[in-house]
Amino acid sequence: MEENKKKSPYKNKAEKDALFEKEFMHLITPLYNFAYRLTFNEDDANDLVQETYLKAYRFFDSYEKGTNAKAWLFRILKNSFINEYRKNVKQPGKVDYQEVESYYNSDDIDEPITQDLRVDSVKDLIGDEVANALNSLDVDFRTIIILCDLEEFTYEEIAKILDIPIGTVRSRLHRARNILKEKLREYARNMGYNG
Amino acid sequence: MIKTITHLIHRLIGKKEHSYCCKNCINDLYLVLDGEAEQKQEEELLKHIEKCEPCFTRYQIEKSVKEVIKYKIQHKQVPPQLIHSIKEKINGII
Numbered sequence: 001m002e003e004n005k006k007k008s009p010y011k012n013k014a015e016k017d018a019l020f021e022k023e024f025m026h027l028i029t030p031l032y033n034f035a036y037r038l039t040f041n042e043d044d045a046n047d048l049v050q051e052t053y054l055k056a057y058r059f060f061d062s063y064e065k066g067t068n069a070k071a072w073l074f075r076i077l078k079n080s081f082i083n084e085y086r087k088n089v090k091q092p093g094k095v096d097y098q099e100v101e102s103y104y105n106s107d108d109i110d111e112p113i114t115q116d117l118r119v120d121s122v123k124d125l126i127g128d129e130v131a132n133a134l135n136s137l138d139v140d141f142r143t144i145i146i147l148c149d150l151e152e153f154t155y156e157e158i159a160k161i162l163d164i165p166i167g168t169v170r171s172r173l174h175r176a177r178n179i180l181k182e183k184l185r186e187y188a189r190n191m192g193y194n195g
Numbered sequence: 196m197i198k199t200i201t202h203l204i205h206r207l208i209g210k211k212e213h214s215y216c217c218k219n220c221i222n223d224l225y226l227v228l229d230g231e232a233e234q235k236q237e238e239e240l241l242k243h244i245e246k247c248e249p250c251f252t253r254y255q256i257e258k259s260v261k262e263v264i265k266y267k268i269q270h271k272q273v274p275p276q277l278i279h280s281i282k283e284k285i286n287g288i289i
Contacts, residue, residue: 013289017285017286020285021285025278025281028273028277029270029272029273032271032273032277033270033271042274046274049273049281050277050280050284053281053284054281054284054285054288057285057288117256118256119252119256119259122256122259122263123259123262123263125267126267127267127268127269130263130264130268131267131268131269134268148229149261149264149265150264150265150268152230152265154230155229155231170225173225174225177225177260180260181256181260184263
């Protein structure tokens with residue numbers, strides 16, 4: 001692996017392209033879904049995914065084989081999203097997540113948890129309700145739930161993808177889940193499951 | 196046993212109940228559900244929730260929320276032209 005680093009390890013471009021496609025193209029479905037859940041827009045998701053692959057291609061020589069390809073691509077996509085989309089989004093809607101985190105932190109472990117959320121009512125929810133509840137979360141909370149529960153990355157991989165310490169991964173997950181449960185409870189209540 | 200009694204007493208005197216018995220439990224519970232716990236931690240938690248009603252209920256709820264996220268949310272199909280256009284662009288890079 002070390003020897004591969006300096007000079008280009010490929011015979012020609014066709015070989016490089018074939019390797020690149022083999023390594024990364026099968027990951028396009030989770031990437032596209034991640035992009036769509038970040039932007040809620042098909043065109044933006046297309047652009048983000050395309051940009052991610054072009055960047056990955058540019059940095060393919062520095063990609064170490066055997067590292068988690070999916071986590072590597074997710075990290076590139078998330079950085080592209082932050083660089084290009086979040087700064088373009090008009091500022092009034094911007095949520096400072098540190099602020100949000102400390103807000104939720106104030107209640108922290110003494111959370112008045114959704115006592116009336118029952119297992120049966122969670123299981124009775126339909127896919128659209130679950131998706132709507134997830135989509136209604138602030139982007140940082142939504143992202144961490146996607147990475148952990150939907151894509152099943154480890155805490156360590158999530159920490160690398162998001163450039164945050166593992167402790168922050170855990171506390172953000174905890175808060176995200178509390179808010180998500182609150183949303184799910186609203187759906188369950190509207191459906192009369194808990195009435 | 197003590198926890199069960201405490202739980203009952205709290206219920207009788209109307210003290211606010213948590214949906215778990217202590218801060219450690221909820222932390223361990225997430226570690227176990229997320230596949231991040233060490234084997235010993237997992238065994239201890241599973242043994243604990245057999246006897247602790249609030250933690251058992253909480254465990255079931257957290258587990259079911261994780262499951263509906265994983266299995267009920269529909270995935271969007273990738274537009275075929277996106278795959279095509281990425282491959283084309285990459286092949287065009289010199």
